[in-house]
Amino acid sequence: MYSEIKDKLHFINISIDELSLFDWKPPHIYKSYILDLNIVKENSTREIFFHINKGNMKIVYIRKNSLIYSIGSNQDMQFQILEAILEKVDEKLHEKYDIEVIFSYGNITASIFKNFDVQEILDNIKDLDLIKKVDVFCRVCKVVLPLYVKKSIMRNSTSFPVPIVYTHQGHAVLCYIDKEFIVRGVELVNITG
Numbered sequence: 001m002y003s004e005i006k007d008k009l010h011f012i013n014i015s016i017d018e019l020s021l022f023d024w025k026p027p028h029i030y031k032s033y034i035l036d037l038n039i040v041k042e043n044s045t046r047e048i049f050f051h052i053n054k055g056n057m058k059i060v061y062i063r064k065n066s067l068i069y070s071i072g073s074n075q076d077m078q079f080q081i082l083e084a085i086l087e088k089v090d091e092k093l094h095e096k097y098d099i100e101v102i103f104s105y106g107n108i109t110a111s112i113f114k115n116f117d118v119q120e121i122l123d124n125i126k127d128l129d130l131i132k133k134v135d136v137f138c139r140v141c142k143v144v145l146p147l148y149v150k151k152s153i154m155r156n157s158t159s160f161p162v163p164i165v166y167t168h169q170g171h172a173v174l175c176y177i178d179k180e181f182i183v184r185g186v187e188l189v190n191i192t193g
């Protein structure tokens with residue numbers, strides 16, 4: 001799974017409302033995602049991950065203070081993996097730069113993060129140990145599905161087990177996962193929206 005992650009990504013972007021500050025794309029991707037990012041920028045909610053299915057792509061984004069982090073991948077990537085990568089990108093950015101000080105000066109230009117790189121995160125994604133695979137049995141498909149859960153969910157959760165909805169092929173199962181990443185229950189849920 002880990003070796004495929006990089007091949008399945010389409011972009012990683014860090015922006016503010018006015019401009020893009022950092023953009024990573026794998027060598028095989030030529031497309032520009034500016035239009036996709038405009039959709040992201042229209043949402044001003046902070047500190048919550050949002051998921052978009054768009055054409056052949058999954059996009060995850062989050063707004064943290066002035067910064068908007070976004071990531072796009074193939075449809076077969078799970079949203080939790082994309083969230084985990086963005087959390088690590090945010091952490092690394094704050095290790096490398098004093099973001100509050102930089103933004104307090106104003107006059108932000110695209111050159112401020114020119115030495116930032118996500119390659120190290122993507123190359124070491126397995127060792128970073130961000131994700132845990134949990135096997136979940138789906139009553140509809142009658143198969144065991146690999147559910148990837150970001151480890152930070154368990155670190156940040158105050159109550160257990162943690163509910164996670166796994167949507168796939170037009171239906172969804174609600175999985176309860178405990179602190180040790182053991183499945184405590186699986187329910188078929190009704191969907192609307």
Ligand SMILES: [Zn+2]
Nearest residue numbers: 138140141168
């Ligand atoms: Zn199923």
